[in-house]
Structures are given as C-alpha cells and as structure tokens.
Amino acid sequence: MKHRPFFLVAACVAVGGLAWWLSQPLRGPALPAYEITARPLVQTVVATGRVVAVSRAQVGSPVTAVVRERRVREGDVVRPGDVLAVLRADDLEASLREAQAALAELQQSTRPQAEAGLREAEARLAQASREAARRRDLYQRQMITREAMEQAAQAETIARTTADQARLAVRALVPGNPVEAAARARVESARAQLAKTTIRAEVAGTVLTRNAEPGDLVQPGRILFEIARAGDTEILVPVDEKNLGVLALGQEAACAADAYPRQPFPATVSFIAPAVDPQRGTVDVRLAVRPAPAFLRQDMTVSVNVQTGARARAIAVPNDALDFAADGQAQVWLVKDGRAERRRVQLGLRGLVETEVTAGLQAGDRVLAEAPATLEQGDRVRPLTAVLPADPATRRELPVRLD
Structure with a gap:
C-alpha cells in the first residue's frame, strides 16, 4: 500500500502523455510559419555590369606611312597634343621641299627678273x-x-x-598676288600633309590599346x-527588360567591384x-560614378544593386511564402485559429527576399513558409516560428546575379 501513490502518479503521467500523443493528429502537422510585421522595405534590382569610359577616342593614321617611333603604351595618361607615334613619309617631305622651292623661286627670281624687265622696257x-x-x-x-x-x-x-606688258608682269608679282598666294597654299598643304605623320592625342585620357610598332606600315582606317x-x-549594366518598369533616372545604386568586394561605392x-x-x-x-574610386579599371566587372523603391513601414511577406494562382493573383496560406486558409493578397514593392503586401494581410498574421502540396483549405496546422531570410542587400558583398 505504501507504493500506491507512486503508481497513481505514474499512471496519470502515462495517461496524459497518451492523451497528448493521440491529440497531435487532431492539431495537424507542424509547419514553419512567418509572423507578419510592419518594417522598412527596400525594392532593388540586382545586376552585373562593367566599368566604361564616358567615351573613347580611336586614333588612326590619315596617311599611308611607316611607323618610325611609338611613344606611348597601355595605361599612359596623355593630354591633347601629346605625341603618340611618329611616321616616316619621304614622299610628303619631298612634296614640301618642292612647294617651298617654287615659292622661293617666285620671291627671289621671278619677281626680281620682272622688275628688271620693267626698268629695261621703260x-x-x-x-x-x-x-x-x-x-x-x-x-x-x-x-x-x-x-x-x-x-x-x-x-x-x-x-x-613692251613697257605696259612689263608693268603688268610686275604688278602680277607684287606680294600677296594670286600667284604667290597659290604658291603659299601649296606650301601649307604640303606642310599639313607632313604634319599628319606625327600622330597626336586630340583628347585627354588614358591609353587603353596600342596597335602600332616601329616598322609597321599603317594606312588610313586602321586604329592605332x-x-x-x-x-x-x-558602369554599363545590361538589365533584364522585366525590370524596366521600376527603373528611373536619378535612382541611387550600391556597387562593388568583384576584385574589391569589401569596398562598395555609390552610383x-x-x-x-x-x-x-x-x-x-x-x-x-x-550608372554615373562621382567620384570614381582609384581602384576602378576599364572593363572591370562590377555588381550593382539599384534601389528602385522604399517604404519606411510596410507589411512585408517573405517571397517563399507567396504563391500564385492560375490567373496570376498572388496568394498565401494564412494560419487562423489553427487552420490553414488560402488568402489572396495584393502586392506592392518587391524586394530580393520580401515583397510588400498592400491588401489582404495585417501585422500579427501568420503565413506558412512552404505549404505542402497536399494542404487543403481548412486543414489543421501547427505553426512553428520560422527565421526570416536575410536580405542580400544588407550584406557587404553584393549578390552577383541578374535579377
């Protein structure tokens, strides 16, 4: 009899455990669920792009000649007027000498002879x-x-x-006359052609490529x-056209070069x-980068996170809790009084891991994270609190994918 209280307690525990175990099927399966809260939400478009210059200048040779000198290499910083290469063109040098000789003959021989002829005729x-x-x-x-x-x-x-003819000849050879002007024009033309053999930078910038070496024969149309x-x-970013509706000029973006993932910069x-x-x-x-970090290089791969919208306080649902009906209407499985209820919702801003719900839910509601395919309307479920997924936008290393 002295052991009777012990057996009574053990029997009560066993009966209680059996009752709890038998009641579990009546309460439904345990499924992970999110508790809906109102919190800040940011909508972003994630993409990958490359660093590009605002514009690039392609420098070629306007004449056919042989490269005599190359004075720059990739990475050199040049200013307008800096010499990039020097060409050798003997025919152009000969043309300049010929034009200069013709002008000198006109000034030093033809004109004095005409003046002497005029004096003799007079x-x-x-x-x-x-x-x-x-x-x-x-x-x-x-x-x-x-x-x-x-x-x-x-x-x-x-x-x-005869004197009149000599007078006319002298008048035709005065300084600035058409004959002398034509001779000077031929000299300037030959000098301009020869100047083309010195390839100069027309803009300030950085040399990206060089395609000329001493001894090369270059022709017009070839990029040197x-x-x-x-x-x-x-930063040039090809974005999926489905995101075109949320993009706008002036939107801020967070960028990170793949080579320097821990040094993000704005754009x-x-x-x-x-x-x-x-x-x-x-x-x-x-994307305009002002100011540009010193480590950026041309054609460097950059991950971009463009902020296309934000809410200071929004009813947000994790994306894995959303489902879509055949007509495209968004819906969730809402847990109400221990039973699953399919609820249609209206969406607003869409983030990488969460989406704003503008109608259909309120703070404090619970929605199933991943409802099983066998779940039916009104089934009993036991919600287990699930951990909200982390937002990639808050990480220091931006996601490298096209969203």
Whole structure:
C-alpha cells in the first residue's frame, strides 16, 4: 500500500502523455510559419555590369606611312597634343621641299627678273620717245623723209607696248598676288600633309590599346590607339527588360567591384537605353560614378544593386511564402485559429527576399513558409516560428546575379 501513490502518479503521467500523443493528429502537422510585421522595405534590382569610359577616342593614321617611333603604351595618361607615334613619309617631305622651292623661286627670281624687265622696257620707251620727237622735228624742217619719221613713231609704239606688258608682269608679282598666294597654299598643304605623320592625342585620357610598332606600315582606317577620355566614369549594366518598369533616372545604386568586394561605392542611374536588345532581352543602363574610386579599371566587372523603391513601414511577406494562382493573383496560406486558409493578397514593392503586401494581410498574421502540396483549405496546422531570410542587400558583398 505504501507504493500506491507512486503508481497513481505514474499512471496519470502515462495517461496524459497518451492523451497528448493521440491529440497531435487532431492539431495537424507542424509547419514553419512567418509572423507578419510592419518594417522598412527596400525594392532593388540586382545586376552585373562593367566599368566604361564616358567615351573613347580611336586614333588612326590619315596617311599611308611607316611607323618610325611609338611613344606611348597601355595605361599612359596623355593630354591633347601629346605625341603618340611618329611616321616616316619621304614622299610628303619631298612634296614640301618642292612647294617651298617654287615659292622661293617666285620671291627671289621671278619677281626680281620682272622688275628688271620693267626698268629695261621703260628705258627703251624713253629712248624711243626721244627719237620719235627728234625725227618729227627733222621732218618738219624737211630734213628727213616721212617714212623715217613714221618708223620712229612705230618704234615708240612698240616700246610703249613692251613697257605696259612689263608693268603688268610686275604688278602680277607684287606680294600677296594670286600667284604667290597659290604658291603659299601649296606650301601649307604640303606642310599639313607632313604634319599628319606625327600622330597626336586630340583628347585627354588614358591609353587603353596600342596597335602600332616601329616598322609597321599603317594606312588610313586602321586604329592605332584607343584612348578613354578623362572625366566621369560610368558602369554599363545590361538589365533584364522585366525590370524596366521600376527603373528611373536619378535612382541611387550600391556597387562593388568583384576584385574589391569589401569596398562598395555609390552610383546614380544616368541613362536608360531607349531600345531593348531583342537577342538578350536586356536594356542597357548607365550608372554615373562621382567620384570614381582609384581602384576602378576599364572593363572591370562590377555588381550593382539599384534601389528602385522604399517604404519606411510596410507589411512585408517573405517571397517563399507567396504563391500564385492560375490567373496570376498572388496568394498565401494564412494560419487562423489553427487552420490553414488560402488568402489572396495584393502586392506592392518587391524586394530580393520580401515583397510588400498592400491588401489582404495585417501585422500579427501568420503565413506558412512552404505549404505542402497536399494542404487543403481548412486543414489543421501547427505553426512553428520560422527565421526570416536575410536580405542580400544588407550584406557587404553584393549578390552577383541578374535579377
């Protein structure tokens, strides 16, 4: 009899345990569930892009020649006017010398000869005029024949014509005359052609590529150097066209180079392409980086997280709790009074791991994280608190994927 209380307690525990065990099927299976709360929500578009210059200058040779010197290499910083390469073109040098010689001959030989010819013609005209006057006087005194007088007059006329022609020749050779202007133009043209053999940078920037070495024969149309213009740095990002509706100019973005994942930097959406690439189904977006980190390099891979919307306080549901009906309407499994209830909801901002619910839920509700396919409306369930997934946007290393 003294052991009777012990057996009574053991029997009660056993009966209670049996009752609890038998009641579990009536309460339904234990399923993970999220408790809905109102909290800040950020909508982002995640993509991968590359660092590009605002523009690139391609430098070529305007003439056919052989490279004599190459004075820059990849990575060199150049300014407008800096010499990139020097070409050898003997024919252009010969053309310049020929044009200079023609101009010198005009100035030092042709013009002095014309002036000397004018002086000689004027002297002969003066002599012929005196002779004609003397013979007219002699003819009036009947000391010579009329024919002799007429011969002197004719000689005077010829001398005057010659002097006029010499005067015109000198006038045509005065400084600045058309002949000299044409000769000077030929010199300048030859000098300009020869200047083309010195390849210079037209813009300030960094040399990206070089395709010229001493001894190479270069021709017009061949790109010798490619220069990234100095100035603002941009990130070119091909974004899935499904995100086009949420993108806008001026949106802020967080970026991280794959080579420096722990050194994020900000950027701003500065350009959205007006057309979609039909083959890739993407739209090109450019992000302005001001100021650009010193470690950025051309064509460097960069992960981008563009913030397209934010709510200071929103009813948010983890994305794995959302389901979609055949008509595309979003829905969740709501746990109410221990039973599963299918609830249709309206969505707002969509984040990487959570989506805003604008209608259909309220703070404090519980929704199943992953409802089994066999779950039916009104089934009993036992919700177990599930841990909310971490938002990749809060990590220091941005996700490297196209969302």
